[in-house]
């Protein structure tokens with residue numbers, strides 16, 4: 001079929017489907033009525049976080065801890081989550097259900113899908129969870145994610161095809177030094193520098209200022225890398241029995257870091273990425289971009305083993321431990337040899353038959369150019385830094401029922417993990433179904449998806465700073 005023209009750019013703003021969209025998506029319909037209502041409360045509030053080893057950080061968190069408490073539901077359940085905004089200084093917030101193809105008005109992306117939730121008030125998100133998998137939830141305002149406001153979200157499969165003895169949810173994060181006191185002038189300066197895409201609230205994580213004052217605004221430094229909220233000197237320990245088959249659900253919640261992840265002394269079998277099954281593949285290590293998730297199976301050995309998340313291009317790492325027997329803990333600076341073994345990225349995985357998109361020519365192709373310099377806070381999509389006061393001014397247009405191809409063309413020298421809300425795309429031909437994928441420097445990555453969930457959806461880089469600087473676009477249904 002003929003390709004429709006790319007509608008972004010000049011001309012008068014097209015009329016888009018309103019963000020409220022249909023009440024029930026196709027995915028929800030399929031599951032409707034199967035489940036129960038799961039009520040929960042998430043309170044976003046200041047907290048003193050215990051990072052282990054006597055290190056604390058004053059920041060923001062859900063219910064006093066980071067990661068926030070695990071949310072676990074079954075596909076088909078109705079999730080009813082009351083967000084209570086107790087953040088200081090009239091900071092607005094929201095909850096975005098990262099990776100879930102839900103109804104548009106529950107997507108938590110202000111100001112596009114709802115007004116931001118004001119300080120001191122509440123908002124209840126209510127939707128049916130469609131596809132089983134590993135997800136997470138975080139605010140979609142500023143870089144609040146990078147302050148520690150995130151929680152894992154597991155949607156179990158009522159007909160789980162995998163068999164395993166145990167599960168371990170592993171959340172990776174990069175953590176800026178928890179220095180207290182964050183001068184408003186510095187925030188103001190950064191806001192000015194970052195320009196159009198800025199939200200008013202939640203700009204920088206606490207403690208970023210000392211580094212930023214001294215150097216380029218682009219050089220955000222992360223002295224700590226956390227695994228499940230802990231530094232390597234005081235790691236979280238997963239206890240198991242030798243021979244246990246464990247499903248690891250690994251989530252990269254970092255703001256600015258892609259991780260290379262390995263479990264010392266073990267090979268991992270990749271089973272899912274971003275919630276969707278892939279043909280099983282044995283690996284030594286995985287490369288996980290910001291916002292990506294991987295599920296792997298491991299059969300535990302006998303002893304004490306480090307799970308290490310090496311910050312790509314930065315040298316430092318996070319660590320957690322698996323203990324199934326006797327032995328002393330490895331040093332916090334251990335680097336298992338698996339980190340340099342067979343490393344797999346999403347591009348080398350294949351979707352299983354049941355989730356593979358049929359071969360069908362795209363009805364529409366959008367070129368999505370990624371630009372911006374290392375130190376300039378000028379990251380943009382197709383030359384435009386999203387203006388939050390008029391986010392749908394330059395939408396990428398699609399129509400319901402279309403097969404859409406996105407060609408991510410990275411013109412910059414930085415990594416950009418590109419995340420699409422409300423849909424999952426297929427990477428290349430027969431590649432995995434994903435909602436977030438790394439576009440390497442100077443490379444092009446093509447993905448296809450079916451436009452089956454009307455509304456207005458964010459498409460953006462999941463590096464929190466790039467997104468906040470304006471590397472976001474709206475994908476809108478006409």
Ligand code: C2O
Pocket residue numbers: 096098138140291419421458460462
């Ligand atoms: Cu995890 Cu638009 O975000």
Ligand code: CU
Pocket residue numbers: 379414415416417461462463466467471
């Ligand atoms: Cu980016």
